[in-house]
Amino acid sequence: MSFESAMARLGGTSLSVSSVEACSIAKGETLADTIRVVSGYADAIVIRHPKEGAARLAAEFAHVPVINAGDGAGQHPSQTLLDLYTIRQSMDIDGIDVALVGDLRYGRTAHSLASALSLYGVRLHTVSPKGLDLPSSLVNDLTEKGMEIIEHDDLTDVIGQVDVLYVTRIQRERFPDSTSYYNVASSYRITPELLVGARRHLIVLHPLPRVDEIDPRVDASPHARYFEQSRNGIPVRMAMLLKVMQ
Amino acid sequence: MRSSPTPEDVAKEGLLISRIKNGTVIDHINGGEALNVMKILGITGSTTESLSIATNVPSRNMGKKDIVKLSNRELSKTEVDRIALISPKATINIVRNFKVCEKKGVEIPILIEGSVRCPNPGCISNTNEPIKSRFAVLPEGKGLRCLYCESVIKKDLTSHII
Ligand SMILES: [Zn+2]
Numbered sequence: 001m002s003f004e005s006a007m008a009r010l011g012g013t014s015l016s017v018s019s020v021e022a023c024s025i026a027k028g029e030t031l032a033d034t035i036r037v038v039s040g041y042a043d044a045i046v047i048r049h050p051k052e053g054a055a056r057l058a059a060e061f062a063h064v065p066v067i068n069a070g071d072g073a074g075q076h077p078s079q080t081l082l083d084l085y086t087i088r089q090s091m092d093i094d095g096i097d098v099a100l101v102g103d104l105r106y107g108r109t110a111h112s113l114a115s116a117l118s119l120y121g122v123r124l125h126t127v128s129p130k131g132l133d134l135p136s137s138l139v140n141d142l143t144e145k146g147m148e149i150i151e152h153d154d155l156t157d158v159i160g161q162v163d164v165l166y167v168t169r170i171q172r173e174r175f176p177d178s179t180s181y182y183n184v185a186s187s188y189r190i191t192p193e194l195l196v197g198a199r200r201h202l203i204v205l206h207p208l209p210r211v212d213e214i215d216p217r218v219d220a221s222p223h224a225r226y227f228e229q230s231r232n233g234i235p236v237r238m239a240m241l242l243k244v245m246q
Numbered sequence: 247m248r249s250s251p252t253p254e255d256v257a258k259e260g261l262l263i264s265r266i267k268n269g270t271v272i273d274h275i276n277g278g279e280a281l282n283v284m285k286i287l288g289i290t291g292s293t294t295e296s297l298s299i300a301t302n303v304p305s306r307n308m309g310k311k312d313i314v315k316l317s318n319r320e321l322s323k324t325e326v327d328r329i330a331l332i333s334p335k336a337t338i339n340i341v342r343n344f345k346v347c348e349k350k351g352v353e354i355p356i357l358i359e360g361s362v363r364c365p366n367p368g369c370i371s372n373t374n375e376p377i378k379s380r381f382a383v384l385p386e387g388k389g390l391r392c393l394y395c396e397s398v399i400k401k402d403l404t405s406h407i408i
Contacts, residue, residue: 030375053370053394057377072368074395137398 006237035061065244080112082236086229099125102168104134118147167206191215269317271339277310282404369395
C-alpha cells in the first residue's frame with residue numbers, strides 16, 4: 001500500500017501481484033519464475049514474502065531493481081530507513097542512546113533497526129518481557145560489531161538515560177491468557193507520568209499500529225513522533241523508488 | 247614427496263593401515279572426524295573398493311588425527327572443499343603405483359555452494375526454488391552464514407552437509 005502511493009506520487013503506476021500464494025505458488029510456479037515474468041512488466045519490483053531471503057532470490061532473477069519490503073521474520077529495511085530518517089530529523093544519530101521496548105524477539109522492525117544502529121556507534125538499551133527479549137544470535141552479532149547493549153527490567157530505569165524510545169507491539173497471542181497479557185502490557189505502557197523523567201529532547205517512536213503500548217494522552221506531548229514517523233513512510237519510499245530507478 | 251613410509255610412519259600406522267596401490271590417502275583429518283569424511287564422500291553403505299580408516303592415531307602436531315585410505319578413487323574439488331570445512335589441516339595424497347605422486351593441503355573456500363543445507367526452515371533456500379544453497383565462510387572458524395536468510399551455522403557443521 002505505502003509503496004503504491006509512493007509510486008503514484010512520483011507519477012508512476014503500480015501493478016500488484018497481491019497474493020503470490022494464490023496466483024502462482026498454488027499453481028506450482030516458483031518465485032524465480034514469477035519474478036522473471038514480472039520483471040518484464042515493471043521498472044522495479046517491491047517484494048514482501050513469507051520466506052526469509054526471498055528478496056535476495058528475487059534480485060538474482062529480476063532484470064529490474066528489487067526492493068525488500070519485508071521477508072518472513074527477516075529484515076524490514078524500508079521501515080528501518082524511515083525510522084532512521086525520523087530520528088535524524090530530531091538529532092544526529094551518531095553515539096546516541098536508543099531504547100527498544102516491547103516484543104523484541106519476534107519484532108523484525110526492532111531487529112532491522114538494531115542492526116542499522118550498530119553502524120552509528122549507538123548504545124542500545126532493551127526493555128522487554130521475559131521470553132520476548134532480543135534473540136541471542138542477534139545480540140552476538142551486534143556485540144561483535146562493537147555495539148554496547150544494556151538490558152533493563154523496568155522502563156523507569158531507562159527513561160532518563162535515552163534519546164530515543166522505540167516502542168513495539170506486544171502481541172496478545174504470545175500469552176496464554178488475556179490476564180497475563182494485560183499484566184505484562186500495562187507494565188510496558190508509555191504514559192505522560194513516565195515521560196516526566198525523560199530527557200527534554202527524547203523522542204518516542206512506534207511502527208504503528210499501536211494497541212495499548214502508548215497512552216493516547218502521550219499523543220499531545222512534544223516527545224511523540226510516531227505519527228510523523230508514519231507520515232515519513234511515503235517520502236522515504238518515494239526516495240527509495242527514485243534511487244533504484246535512476 | 248616420498249615414495250615409501252618412514253620407520254616412524256610404520257611404527258605409527260603400519261600396523262593399522264596397509265599401503266594402497268592406486269587411490270587417495272586423506273591424512274591429518276581432525277581426530278574423530280573420519281566417519282564424517284566418509285559421509286562427505288558418499289561412502290555410507292556397501293562399497294566394492296578397498297578402504298581403510300584409522301581413527302585417533304597419535305600425531306605430533308595434532309594430538310590425535312584420523313586417516314582414510316581409498317583405493318581407486320581421486321577426489322573432486324567439491325569433495326575436497328567439504329573436507330576442508332570439517333578438517334582444515336587435512337592433506338590429500340594421491341597414490342599411483344604405491345607412490346605418493348601428488349600431495350596437497352586443503353583450502354577453506356570463501357563461498358560454499360550447494361553443499362550445506364540452511365538450518366532455518368523459513369529460508370527460501372529450503373524450498374523448490376531453482377537455486378543452490380549459498381554460504382559465506384566466516385573468518386576465524388566462526389562458522390557459515392547463509393547468503394539468503396543470514397542464519398549462521400556455528401557448530402556441528404557435518405550435520406548440515408548435504
Ligand atoms: Zn538460509
